[in-house]
Amino acid sequence: MRPTALPSTPGWKAESAETFRLAVPLVLANLLQMLTYAVDVIFIARLGAEELAASSLAVSIIGFLLWSLSGLTGAVAPMAAAELGARGPALRPIRRAVRMALWLAIASGAVASVLCAFAEPFMLLTGQEPQIAALAGSYMNLLLFSLIPAVAGSVLRSFVSTLGRPFFATAITGLGIFINAAANYAFIFGNWGAPEMGLQGAAIATLLTTSLTFLVYVIAIARDPRLARYHVFGFFWRADWKRLGELVRIGTPIMLTIMAESGIFAAAAFLVGLFGAAQLAAHALALQIAALAFQVPFGIGQAATIRVGYFHGARDALGVGRAGWTSIGMCLAFAVPSALVLIGAPELLLRIYIDPELPENAALVTQASIFLVVASAFQLSDGLQAVAAGALRGLKDTRVPMWIAIFSYWVPGFGLAMGLAFMLGLEGEGVWYGLALGLSVAAVLLLWRWHRRGALGLVTYAPPAL
Known part of the structure; x- marks a missing residue:
């Protein structure tokens, strides 16, 4: 038939x-995200070869975890899209799916953060130079706090994109580049009255960028009439174990x-x-x-x-x-x-x-x-x-x-x-x-x-x- x-x-x-309308802002957001990583490299490279090597080791670990966990929580996109196609706005089902995805982001991000705390001994175990491993470890000890806001931010990015606001992802990622560059400039080299922190300043910049990016997503969702009606942060303490299980089943x-x-x-x-x-x-x-x-x-x-x-x-x-x-x-x-x-x-x-x-x-x-x-x-x-x-x-x-x-x-x-x-x-x-x-x-x-x-x-x- x-x-x-x-x-x-x-x-x-x-x-x-x-x-095309949906893909273009998502493509731009992906390209801008890569530019964010490039900004870190540009600033850290000025500190010297050892700092650059140490940061690359730490970022390879945390990037692997972040990308993986974004895949896990990204299952919220097909779930929300299916609810939208099945029953119109589907306020309650989508709200609960996003809420459980945020729960999963917090829980998985916390586990990944604990793993990152052991970055230095892992690097030593794999034969890295002790001085580089020590630098990478001190950098990672601050960088790991950026995991939860970064993964939670990816959940909100999936939500706004699925609900027809993909340009939010582009604009917010672009804003993150400027925040990251300014924070790197301030905290790595001690400009604008900030303390000179070297490589650890780069970690502070990443933490500020991911946290502020997540906050901007929250504000954008609250101020957009189409998104605000889902009240995705309402009754945040209420569990929906069935949807959480579906997220894990699809996302794993x-x-x-x-x-x-x-x-x-x-x-x-x-x-x-x-x-x-x-x-x-x-x-x-x-x-x-x-x-x-x-x-x-x-x-x-x-x-x-x-x-x-x-x-x-x-x-x-x-x-x-x-x-x-x-x-x-x-x-x-x-x-x-x-x-x-x-x-x-x-x-x-x-x-x-x-x-x-x-x-x-x-x-x-x-x-x-x-x-x-x-x-x-x-x-x-x-x-x-x-x-x-x-x-x-x-x-x-x-x-x-x-x-x-x-x-x-x-x-x-x-x-x-x-x-x-x-x-x-x-x-x-x-x-x-x-x-x-x-x-x-x-x-x-x-x-x-x-x-x-x-x-x-x-x-x-x-x-x-x-």
């Missing part, structure tokens, strides 16, 4: 416009998927580092450029979760399909030209970070250019797997995609990386071929699962009839 549209089902053109596979993907890239850095500092530096530069480009399909995937979740809640099979395929098509429209840029103009992109004309950078440019050519495959496979996973999350399908990700990254992906790097002597280039294969396998399997969503029982309601 061919699906027919409900009266409220948008056509392809209208769906494209809605997805998302968190583990993020851990699997970030883990394979961390392992890739370790493998490339075995072939010398030049290859590792080239790997870092190429990966930074690829990560920047990835923020576009990542934002489209976030939009796909919300749009698919809305139609899933409305039990609109045709709307579900249009929302998912529109996002996938939008991803391809970006990924193809960006891949061509990586292939055709690698030196232009590298010029953002280094001067390709300097003789001492010749080997670095050559190696990084090779990596960027391989990264052009990332623009297709990494983007498609991110958007397909986002569409499946809109159907609250997270467990099987988790296993797909773990298998794809760590069996064919890591296996090929090891084989090409060591057995065939391709070194860092072989590692990148392995990354490309892992992401490609994940993209194919996730797209197949999305295509077969009806036959697999992910969409159980019959196509609507006129």
Whole structure:
């Protein structure tokens, strides 16, 4: 039976416009978030190489935890979208879902903060230099307090985006950049009457930024009529164990998927580092450029979760399909030209970070250019797997995609990386071929699962009839 549209089902053109309207501010917010991290690096680098090394170790740990916990609590987006699609404003169900997501943010953030308190002994255990580990530990002892407001802020970001206010996320993230820069300037170097705290001042800046960002979200929600009527902070002490359990059930596979993907890239850095500092530096530069480009399909995937979740809640099979395929098509429209840029103009992109004309950078440019050519495959496979996973999350399908990700990254992906790097002597280039294969396998399997969503029982309601 061919699906027919409900009266409220948008056509392809209208769906494209809605997805674009939702995705653009989310993409901008992701790009601005990366710029926030860049601001920290710019200021800390002025303190010296040891401080920069120490901060990078601490940020690698806390960033891994923050990204993972944001995936756990981010399950509130498909839950709220489904309620919105099913029953209009759905004030009480959405309020309770957001409340439980904030509970989960506080609880998981507290556990992660305790783990961060042991950062210095962990670094020593992994063979880091004692002086660097000590600096990183003192930095982390302040930085860990930013985890709870950061994770709670990501919950409110999901809420405002799902409720049709994604530009709040863009504006507030942009404001956070200025807060972060000003606080770094003040507390690292002792400007504007603030104490000179060095590396610990950077941690204070991050804590102030995450706390004030969360506060701005609270104020924006309270002052916006559409958002304020949900009273998401009302009766905050009341538990809804059923919704909390659903958040954990949907969010835990998302968190583990993020851990699997970030883990394979961390392992890739370790493998490339075995072939010398030049290859590792080239790997870092190429990966930074690829990560920047990835923020576009990542934002489209976030939009796909919300749009698919809305139609899933409305039990609109045709709307579900249009929302998912529109996002996938939008991803391809970006990924193809960006891949061509990586292939055709690698030196232009590298010029953002280094001067390709300097003789001492010749080997670095050559190696990084090779990596960027391989990264052009990332623009297709990494983007498609991110958007397909986002569409499946809109159907609250997270467990099987988790296993797909773990298998794809760590069996064919890591296996090929090891084989090409060591057995065939391709070194860092072989590692990148392995990354490309892992992401490609994940993209194919996730797209197949999305295509077969009806036959697999992910969409159980019959196509609507006129």
